[in-house]
Amino acid sequence: MTKIKVKSTVLTGWQKTLLIGGFYLLVCSGVRASGEPFPIGARSWGLANATAAMADKQSVFNNPAGVGFLTENFVHTAYHSRFNLAGLQTFALGANYVHRLVNTGITVERFGDKLYHEQKLGLVFAKSIDRVALGIKVSYSQAVVENLSSKHTFVTEFGVISKLSPKVQLGFNAYNLTRAQLYISQRIPTVLRLGLAFQPSGQLLLVAEAEKDLDFPTLIKMGLEYQLVRNFYIRTGLTSKINDVHLGFGIKAKQFFFDYAMSNHSMLGFSQHFTLAYQLNKTKPDTKL
Structure with missing residues (x-):
């Protein structure tokens, strides 16, 4: 017995x-490492995640400096399904608040399933002065392996975006400069991103970015967004990874925004990304870049 x-x-x-x-x-x-900065938002994925120089509602996740340029308040939710594999889904909820002293934001993320999951709760503080915006984000990150371990730590993030001209923005984002870690054998990645956004007309947006994970080679990303008709946008993007393609579209209906994107991995297949957002006030036009 x-x-x-x-x-x-x-x-x-x-x-x-x-x-x-x-x-x-x-x-x-x-696919991902524990605590890594997984990009949130279907618009970002449609543009191959070349978002370091962009200031939009998803900046609370992708570059805190972008929050400093926001003039409207948003709440939004995102869902990411990777490779149709159970346990590789990410849910996210974010919001920002515009104030004359400092703009703020809050984010909630959850990745995984019952066996293994990660959770993040982040706070963003950002301020714009003339043509430059600075932002900082502090996140409480937790990783749980069912019945085996539970680890947590704090991750810091810094960003800056500069408006070089009315049509050009330059952005920089640094994730986990303090080299925090959840597990002794695996540090949370430290990732540096430098990006450029160019909007030659009201209908066309071009973005490019170089991303450097300190443990991996530099990744080059490029994206394009075009307003096909009023309130309807199409997007595409490429990276320096072979056969890594991104496609997506966005729809705006009054104060609602819906974005969808599809991306692929050369070995694991396709992923789908969804975002639904609501603009709480509508006194000024939404920031485009």
Whole structure:
């Protein structure tokens, strides 16, 4: 009777080990690492995530400096389904508040399933002075492996965006400069991003970005957004990864915004991204860049 109990315990342990090992195999394939800055928002994914120089409602997730240029208040939610694999979904909720002293924002993110999941709660503070906006974000990050471990830490993020001209913006974003970590064997990635946004007309937006994870080669990203008809936008983007393509569209209906994007991974297949946003007040036009 004792032997049966021991075998059952060992089997359960191996099941957990295999499942967790499978997750980390996906991590090594480039799906994600613990605490990494996963881009949030379908507009961002439609533009290949070249958003370091953009100031829009998704800036609370992608570059806190962009919040400093916002003139309207938004609430929005996002859902990301990667490769049609259970346990690789991300849910996010964000909002910003514009104030004459300092603009603020809040974000909530959850990735994973019951076996393994990560959660983030972030606060953003940003301020624009003339043509320059500065922003900082502090996030409480937690990773949980069911019945095995639960780790947490604080991650800081810094950003700056400069309006070089009415049509050109330059942006920089630094994630986890303090080299925080959730697990001893795996640090949270430190990622530096430098981007440029160029809007030659009211209908066309071009973006480009260089992203440097300190542990990986530099990644180049480029995106294009075009207003096909009033309140309807189409997007596409490419990265320096072979066969990495991004497509998407956006619709604006009064104070509501809906964005959809599809992206692919050369080994794991397609992912889908959805965003729904609501503009709380409508006194000024939405920031385009």
